[in-house]
Amino acid sequence: MDLDTLADSLRDGDRRALSRAITLVESARADHRRDAVALLERIADPGRQAMRVGLSGTPGVGKSTFIESFGKMLTGRGMRVAVLAVDPSSARSGGSILGDKTRMEELARDPAAFIRPSPSQTELGGVARRTREAIALCEAAGFDVVLVETVGVGQSETLVARMTDLFVLLLAPGGGDELQGVKRGIMEIADLILINKADGELRRQAEATRADYAGALRLLRRREGDADGFPKALSVSAVDRAGLGAAWDEMEALARHRRETGHWARVRAAQNRHWFEEAVRHGLMRHLTSDPSTRDRMAALGEAVGAGRTAPSAAAEEMLAALLPGRD
Numbered sequence: 239m240d241l242d243t244l245a246d247s248l249r250d251g252d253r254r255a256l257s258r259a260i261t262l263v264e265s266a267r268a269d270h271r272r273d274a275v276a277l278l279e280r281i282a283d284p285g286r287q288a289m290r291v292g293l294s295g296t297p298g299v300g301k302s303t304f305i306e307s308f309g310k311m312l313t314g315r316g317m318r319v320a321v322l323a324v325d326p327s328s329a330r331s332g333g334s335i336l337g338d339k340t341r342m343e344e345l346a347r348d349p350a351a352f353i354r355p356s357p358s359q360t361e362l363g364g365v366a367r368r369t370r371e372a373i374a375l376c377e378a379a380g381f382d383v384v385l386v387e388t389v390g391v392g393q394s395e396t397l398v399a400r401m402t403d404l405f406v407l408l409l410a411p412g413g414g415d416e417l418q419g420v421k422r423g424i425m426e427i428a429d430l431i432l433i434n435k436a437d438g439e440l441r442r443q444a445e446a447t448r449a450d451y452a453g454a455l456r457l458l459r460r461r462e463g464d465a466d467g468f469p470k471a472l473s474v475s476a477v478d479r480a481g482l483g484a485a486w487d488e489m490e491a492l493a494r495h496r497r498e499t500g501h502w503a504r505v506r507a508a509q510n511r512h513w514f515e516e517a518v519r520h521g522l523m524r525h526l527t528s529d530p531s532t533r534d535r536m537a538a539l540g541e542a543v544g545a546g547r548t549a550p551s552a553a554a555e556e557m558l559a560a561l562l563p564g565r566d
């Protein structure tokens with residue numbers, strides 16, 4: 239399929255074309271990369287914006303179950319939903335594979351949904367680029383909501399928060415921050431904390447946990463872009479499918495506030511600048527290891543430093559002068 243046809247099918251919302259395009263952006267092959275860049279250039283359309291939602295939670299908290307229920311609620315309201323995953327670990331933690339279709343069976347069968355599991359890639363820089371580009375592809379394919387799932391380990395949250403409009407943290411009832419492995423930094427980027435499993439015997443405990451977090455959130459410094467009362471803590475049950483509509487309504491209310499105040503556009507612009515700079519940095523780093531003469535020179539200078547023939551700073555200066563001839 240040529241790029242024009244792929245771009246057209248993608249814009250028509252064709253899920254096979256979307257799959258194919260994501261495979262293209264995931265590829266490390268130089269010719270694929272060129273095609274991927276050309277495709278992304280072709281589909282860029284600032285008028286088509288999805289709500290990009292980051293979703294994080296430790297293994298077992300109910301992410302898959304929640305995405306299945308929440309996704310079905312959204313498609314039931316006539317929306318199209320895409321699910322992507324950022325998995326920073328090669329050894330998948332807690333046995334959960336993020337974005338695993340077999341754990342979201344009903345949603346995976348829904349024609350209004352698209353689920354893409356995380357590729358088995360370990361380098362965080364590569365994962366970031368792939369996810370950001372996959373989000374852009376889902377947007378171009380007309381999805382209304384793009385959910386980006388990640389596991390609550392810290393680094394990947396920051397990364398996901400830098401490519402989404404809203405960040406949702408899923409927690410289980412009971413336990414303090416430490417028990418749930420919640421880092422303060424993650425709480426600070428959350429717009430909505432959802433205490434899941436608020437059903438049956440856990441319901442009361444979930445409500446107590448919700449109240450605890452609501453209290454903790456009130457102590458956080460108010461952030462630019464927050465509507466009144468945000469960040470908020472709500473309780474939901476992914477199994478009973480309770481509280482999901484209310485959670486969505488809160489997300490929409492916050493999104494509306496951010497759009498109206500211009501915060502939304504400012505954040506997206508800042509995010510784009512960030513990823514542009516990251517891509518340049520990443521390309522420079524890659525050049526150090528992939529360009530044969532650069533690699534040899536690095537190795538030779540490294541050896542000279544190791545043997546004490548050259549001081550580290552002098553060797554670095556020599557390397558940089560070779561890489562960037564016009565630099566002061």
Ligand code: GDP
Nearest residue numbers: 296297298299300301302303334435475476477
């Ligand atoms: P993940 O590892 O975060 O993706 O969590 P899963 O979605 O696989 O869920 C982990 C366990 O929690 C499973 O046994 C689920 O059935 C259970 N679970 C998920 N959501 C709920 C809920 O709303 N209520 C209850 N009671 N259990 C839930």
